[in-house]
Amino acid sequence: DAGVTQSPTHLIKTRGQQVTLRCSPKSGHDTVSWYQQALGQGPQFIFQYYEEEERQRGNFPDRFSGHQFPNYSSELNVNALLLGDSALYLCASSMQRGGHLVEQFFGPGTRLTVL
Amino acid sequence: AQTVTQSQPEMSVQEAETVTLSCTYDTSESDYYLFWYKQPPSRQMILVIRQEAYKQQNATENRFSVNFQKAAKSFSLKISDSQLGDAAMYFCAYRYYNTDKLIFGTGTRLQVFP
Numbered sequence: 001d002a003g004v005t006q007s008p009t010h011l012i013k014t015r016g017q018q019v020t021l022r023c024s025p026k027s028g029h030d031t032v033s034w035y036q037q038a039l040g041q042g043p044q045f046i047f048q049y050y051e052e053e054e055r056q057r058g059n060f061p062d063r064f065s066g067h068q069f070p071n072y073s074s075e076l077n078v079n080a081l082l083l084g085d086s087a088l089y090l091c092a093s094s095m096q097r098g099g100h101l102v103e104q105f106f107g108p109g110t111r112l113t114v115l
Numbered sequence: 116a117q118t119v120t121q122s123q124p125e126m127s128v129q130e131a132e133t134v135t136l137s138c139t140y141d142t143s144e145s146d147y148y149l150f151w152y153k154q155p156p157s158r159q160m161i162l163v164i165r166q167e168a169y170k171q172q173n174a175t176e177n178r179f180s181v182n183f184q185k186a187a188k189s190f191s192l193k194i195s196d197s198q199l200g201d202a203a204m205y206f207c208a209y210r211y212y213n214t215d216k217l218i219f220g221t222g223t224r225l226q227v228f229p
Binding site: 044047058088090104109 | 134152162206217218222
């Protein structure tokens with residue numbers, strides 16, 4: 001079991017550019033959540049995808065968008081990059097069980113640097 | 116809105132000793148879950164221990180245990196017999212029952228000295 005995988009590991013972009021980050025969930029998981037972790041901070045919830053739809057969203061602007069594919073993998077897109085978007089982006093996967101406690105497994109993250 | 120506060124930016128402990136990391140949270144909900152996550156330099160967030168709010172008994176996982184005080188909204192993590200591999204950032208997190216959204220604190224950096 002490969003666990004949650006994310007690509008790329010590191011990424012450098014310039015202001016105004018667009019970026020796409022990718023996540024493959026743990027085998028058997030159908031839900032993917034994305035978090036942004038700024039340096040020295042705890043992760044902040046961006047949004048969650050289930051059944052190819054955005055199910056829940058945190059306090060992030062529309063520049064942050066996502067997608068989930070039929071194989072449950074997911075992409076996070078960020079448009080018009082700002083310096084403040086520099087962060088570690090974490091993906092977490094889980095399996096829906098009708099509201100019962102379900103552990104989320106995290107990937108190793110993608111470090112995005114915006115210059 | 117729910118918030119999680121970790122007031123200790125850094126803690127240190129000697130190998131084989133015990134250390135306690137503090138966490139307080141604020142919520143008006145009665146059904147929720149609390150977690151402690153470990154984030155080593157490899158960056159991967161690893162679940163250490165979890166507690167369901169409806170359970171009065173404190174959770175324990177090997178050398179890790181929690182002191183859950185629901186009325187005081189306090190959720191501390193005790194690490195016994197500390198090991199060098201315990202050195203990492205530790206995050207306290209809250210999750211409302213009917214959602215997968217985790218709310219994290221700002222973390223505590225734990226150093227373990229031989």
